[in-house]
Amino acid sequence: MKSGIKILLIAVVTVFLVLESAEVGRSIISAFPDSSSRKPLALNQYTGVAYLAPALCTGSLLTGGLYVLTAAHCLNEGGVKVPAETAIKATFKLPSGEVSIPVSNYYIHPGWTGYESEVGNDIAILKLKKAAPPSIEQYEINRKKNEVGKVLTKVGYGYIGLGAKGQDENSNSEAKRYSGQNRYDALIDVLKNATESDMSELVLGSQLIFDFDAGTREQDALGRHFPRLVDRGLGKNEIATASGDSGGPSFVDGKIAGISSWGYSDRGFFKTNIADIDKIDDNGSFGEISGDTRVSFYASWIDRVTKNP
Numbered sequence: 252m253k254s255g256i257k258i259l260l261i262a263v264v265t266v267f268l269v270l271e272s273a274e275v276g277r278s279i280i281s282a283f284p285d286s287s288s289r290k291p292l293a294l295n296q297y298t299g300v301a302y303l304a305p306a307l308c309t310g311s312l313l314t315g316g317l318y319v320l321t322a323a324h325c326l327n328e329g330g331v332k333v334p335a336e337t338a339i340k341a342t343f344k345l346p347s348g349e350v351s352i353p354v355s356n357y358y359i360h361p362g363w364t365g366y367e368s369e370v371g372n373d374i375a376i377l378k379l380k381k382a383a384p385p386s387i388e389q390y391e392i393n394r395k396k397n398e399v400g401k402v403l404t405k406v407g408y409g410y411i412g413l414g415a416k417g418q419d420e421n422s423n424s425e426a427k428r429y430s431g432q433n434r435y436d437a438l439i440d441v442l443k444n445a446t447e448s449d450m451s452e453l454v455l456g457s458q459l460i461f462d463f464d465a466g467t468r469e470q471d472a473l474g475r476h477f478p479r480l481v482d483r484g485l486g487k488n489e490i491a492t493a494s495g496d497s498g499g500p501s502f503v504d505g506k507i508a509g510i511s512s513w514g515y516s517d518r519g520f521f522k523t524n525i526a527d528i529d530k531i532d533d534n535g536s537f538g539e540i541s542g543d544t545r546v547s548f549y550a551s552w553i554d555r556v557t558k559n560p
Contacts, residue, residue, distance in 0.1 A: 329365020
């Protein structure tokens with residue numbers, strides 16, 4: 252695939268992961284200054300969405316309280332092996348304070364091949380050293396393949412910003428939790444035969460895509476390229492993602508439907524009708540396209556990994 256369409260990485264380089272060519276991971280960018288998504292969530296909201304350090308990713312606590320769902324690219328650049336020195340903690344931020352629990356084991360999907368292939372399978376599960384306290388929310392996964400057309404609520408840590416400018420790299424130094432909404436426009440399958448990129452190795456059905464609409468035709472990226480996908484967005488509720496939210500959940504009907512995986516300008520896929528509002532391909536500005544790992548596609552694998560207490 253074209254190297255410009257890159258899986259998202261973290262905003263900094265950690266001691267166990269050096270991927271200079273990788274694009275940064277994503278957090279919440281609001282469409283407009285008066286959007287409610289500009290304000291951090293109250294500490295009693297989405298308490299089961301964890302901050303993962305030193306990976307600087309996001310994860311979500313699954314039902315049972317022992318496993319955290321996140322993205323494979325938070326752990327390595329490809330394959331199932333995790334560097335021996337990896338020592339991640341999941342931190343849950345609550346009204347009563349922070350609860351940090353070390354990760355005891357890592358499970359990466361066997362089909363994960365990394366940043367060069369960008370075909371999918373960007374999913375991993377972390378096993379905590381002990382179960383999280385019952386005061387922390389736990390989440391079910393979405394098992395129904397009914398996500399397209401649904402409004403998603405994305406939650407994560409990291410930079411914030413505005414659609415007209417993209418991410419603000421001086422923001423959110425305290426890693427507060429933010430959320431906002433968008434709508435799943437399609438499966439990634441629509442890009443297979445419609446772009447300049449070589450997507451012959453794409454895992455069909457494994458990703459959900461959405462664009463960052465400004466309420467205008469010009470920035471409706473997927474609508475410009477696919478007339479049947481015309482959708483000018485959710486207005487003030489519309490969000491995109493920026494550095495810091497890799498692995499974070501997208502909720503549909505209260506269940507985890509997607510995992511933040513990648514984002515890029517539509518010019519990385521198409522030659523004409525550029526919708527990105529600026530010339531920066533990966534800053535989360537209006538007109539960029541984002542991809543989530545589709546959790547329903549991997550439900551059986553998640554069940555196999557988490558069946559043991």
